[in-house]
Structure formats: structure tokens, C-alpha cells
Amino acid sequence: MKQTYMEPWSKEYAVKYADPRVRLVASGLLAANGHNMQPWKVRLDKTDPTVFYLYADSSRITNEVDPYARQMMITQGTFLEYVAVAGKKEGWDTEISLFPDGTYDEKNLVRSMDTLPVAKITLLKAQPQDTPLYDATFLPDTNRAVYQSEKLSSAQVSSLKSLSSQNGISIKLYQDGANLKKIGGYAMQSATIEAGVARIMDESNAIFRANEAQKNQYRYGFSVEGQGTSGLMKPILQGLLTVFPSMNTGSAASRNFINNTRTSVDNTPAYAMIVTLDNSRLTQVESGMLYSRLVLTGHTLGLVMQPLSQVLEEYPEMKTPYTEFKQLYASNGGTVQMLFRVGKPTKGTPLSMRRDVMELIVK
Numbered sequence: 001m002k003q004t005y006m007e008p009w010s011k012e013y014a015v016k017y018a019d020p021r022v023r024l025v026a027s028g029l030l031a032a033n034g035h036n037m038q039p040w041k042v043r044l045d046k047t048d049p050t051v052f053y054l055y056a057d058s059s060r061i062t063n064e065v066d067p068y069a070r071q072m073m074i075t076q077g078t079f080l081e082y083v084a085v086a087g088k089k090e091g092w093d094t095e096i097s098l099f100p101d102g103t104y105d106e107k108n109l110v111r112s113m114d115t116l117p118v119a120k121i122t123l124l125k126a127q128p129q130d131t132p133l134y135d136a137t138f139l140p141d142t143n144r145a146v147y148q149s150e151k152l153s154s155a156q157v158s159s160l161k162s163l164s165s166q167n168g169i170s171i172k173l174y175q176d177g178a179n180l181k182k183i184g185g186y187a188m189q190s191a192t193i194e195a196g197v198a199r200i201m202d203e204s205n206a207i208f209r210a211n212e213a214q215k216n217q218y219r220y221g222f223s224v225e226g227q228g229t230s231g232l233m234k235p236i237l238q239g240l241l242t243v244f245p246s247m248n249t250g251s252a253a254s255r256n257f258i259n260n261t262r263t264s265v266d267n268t269p270a271y272a273m274i275v276t277l278d279n280s281r282l283t284q285v286e287s288g289m290l291y292s293r294l295v296l297t298g299h300t301l302g303l304v305m306q307p308l309s310q311v312l313e314e315y316p317e318m319k320t321p322y323t324e325f326k327q328l329y330a331s332n333g334g335t336v337q338m339l340f341r342v343g344k345p346t347k348g349t350p351l352s353m354r355r356d357v358m359e360l361i362v363k
């Protein structure tokens with residue numbers, strides 16, 4: 001079966017479109033995003049062909065796991081950074097103005113998302129530049145496999161840490177035994193809690209695509225390759241899951257999730273965090289932009305990443321580890337926006353599904 005859900009990963013995909021804005025949106029679509037929901041909507045300015053607007057797609061919120069839509073906002077930022085990187089390659093400086101019509105009314109969040117753009121993007125003509133960051137946008141953003149035990153070199157650490165240029169947003173990197181143990185412990189504790197909350201597991205299972213037909217139909221959500229299943233095992237596992245969906249729901253899904261987290265934690269040479277002083281919508285979006293910069297720069301340094309978000313999640317069952325973790329790693333009332341593994345991969349990881357770029361464009 002033709003894998004239409006893979007088409008956006010082709011370097012020829014974006015160039016099919018004459019409108020430079022659509023071409024850049026096709027790059028944004030490749031960014032890391034919470035639950036692979038791809039919650040982006042884009043409005044092209046009708047009168048100015050150099051302007052477009054990004055909106056958070058409120059129909060794609062994952063309410064249970066992300067009740068304050070914080071990951072949703074980070075996901076707006078990951079998109080914007082990919083747009084900026086592709087802009088350089090295409091010969092545009094992208095002027096990104098965040099919340100140009102004002103920030104959200106938290107009491108009417110969905111309505112705010114529907115009416116207020118997260119960003120206005122204006123394209124300014126520049127010299128096209130080949131950059132390794134652009135090439136990296138075509139690589140998988142998330143590697144959930146075993147990482148090599150080798151620590152990051154001091155050059156790698158300083159390259160990554162230097163990426164935060166914003167006041168109030170910092171990158172922390174831990175690779176000493178005590179912190180690896182402590183952070184790994186929180187990752188396990190929080191995954192175990194999450195695995196026991198049926199409504200959260202159901203939310204994830206509802207977007208699991210068991211086979212090629214489902215992946216082509218939906219083109220967002222999770223699939224077996226996200227856990228690193230590829231080659232001959234992929235059709236076998238997909239066939240089994242199609243016939244026996246219970247292999248990946250209920251207690252089986254919870255067990256798989258805990259086991260996968262165990263493997264991740266036991267094979268992680270370093271953890272990194274994006275920590276912010278405030279937790280405004282603007283800062284959340286900026287954190288997402290920084291996360292994309294980290295992922296792309298990581299690729300150029302031979303490093304891969306995987307967020308482990310459970311301990312940062314704001315639903316009631318997570319309250320105790322969430323509060324402890326925040327006190328330990330974001331003192332002075334700050335917020336840990338992203339926690340992620342970093343290391344050298346032991347193997348490549350397959351690309352994940354993406355929707356058609358034109359689905360993102362709204363009138």
C-alpha cells in the first residue's frame with residue numbers, strides 16, 4: 001500500500017507548491033509535536049503574499065494529558081522554528097511576531113485559540129543559505145531507542161547550552177550519576193502513575209494507528225514504528241494488532257509503556273531540560289522554538305533526543321512527583337517546560353506520520 005502519510009518527509013514535497021508560505025508550512029509540519037497531533041492551523045493573508053498566521057488547532061488538544069494546553073503551546077513553537085530554518089534555505093528571513101493580537105483569555109481558552117493567532121509570520125527577502133539545520137529537519141525528531149552509554153563531550157554540552165538566547169529560558173544538562181538516578185527515578189515513577197490512569201491511556205490508545213490503512217487515513221497519532229519497530233517485524237506486528245487490538249490497549253498498553261520507559265531510562269547517558277522563569281503562553285511557545293533548535297543542532301552533533309513528559313504533566317494524579325520535580329529542578333517558582341533524554345543513538349528510528357500540508361491551511 002502506498003504510504004501517503006510519509007509524503008511530507010520527501011525533500012520534493014514542499015517544492016511542489018508555488019506559494020512560499022505553503023512551502024514553509026510544509027517544513028513546519030515536520031516538527032516534533034505532543035502526541036503527534038499536529039495541532040496547527042495556518043491562515044494565509046489574502047492581501048499580502050508575504051504574511052501568514054499560525055493558530056493552535058483547538059480540535060486537537062489532548063485534554064487529559066495536557067489539561068492546561070502547555071504542551072500544545074510548546075508544539076506551536078517547535079513548528080515556528082522549523083519554519084524559520086526552512087526560510088533561511090528558501091531565501092527568507094522570517095519575522096515571527098508572537099501573539100500579535102494579544103494573548104489568550106484563559107477562561108475562554110478554546111475560543112482564544114480559534115480567534116487569536118499564536119504568530120504572525122512575515123517573509124523578508126534574503127540570500128538563500130544552505131544550512132545543516134535544514135537537512136536535519138528531514139530526520140526523525142524523536143528517538144525512543146537505547147542510546148550509547150558515552151557521555152556528551154564538553155564541546156557538545158556547550159553547543160547545546162549556547163542555544164538559549166532568551167532571558168528567563170535556560171537549558172540544563174545533567175550527566176552525573178546522582179542526577180541520572182534521580183531523574184530516571186522520577187521518569188519511572190511518573191510513567192507508572194500515567195500507566196494507571198485509564199482516561200490518559202485511553203486518550204493515547206484512541207490515536208494509535210494499528211496498520212497501513214489507518215495510518216493513510218489519519219496521518220497523525222502513534223504507530224508501531226514510533227517504538228522502533230521496523231523491517232520485517234513491522235508488518236507482522238501491525239497484522240497482529242489489527243486482529244488482536246487488545247495487545248495494545250488496557251493493561252497490555254500500560255505494561256508496554258512502563259517497559260519502554262524502563263528501557264529508555266536504563267540507556268540514557270544524559271538528560272536535558274528547558275527551564276523557564278515564568279510560565280506564560282509566550283514563554284511556552286518560545287520554549288518550543290528552543291526545543292526544535294536543540295533537536296536540529298543535536299542532529300548536527302550526532303545526538304538524538306526523546307522527551308519524557310510525564311513528570312511535567314499537570315493532571316491531579318501526577319501532583320506529588322510533579323511538585324517535587326519542579327522544586328528540585330526549577331527553583332524560585334520556575335517551570336520545567338521540557339525534560340528529554342539526549343545521547344548518541346545505537347540505531348536509527350523510523351519517521352512518523354504527517355498530514356497533508358493543505359489540511360493545515362484554513363480560510
Ligand SMILES: Cc1cc2nc3c(=O)[nH]c(=O)nc-3n(C[C@H](O)[C@H](O)[C@H](O)COP(=O)(O)O)c2cc1C
Pocket residue numbers: 030031032033034035036071072074075078140141142143144226306307308309310351352
Ligand atoms: C511538548 C512535547 C511533549 C512530548 N512528550 C513526549 C513523551 O513524553 N514521550 C515521547 O516518547 N515523546 C514525546 N514527544 C515526542 C512526540 O511524541 C513526537 O514529536 C511525535 O510523535 C512526532 O514524532 P517525531 O518527533 O519523531 O517526528 C513530545 C513532543 C513534544 C513537542
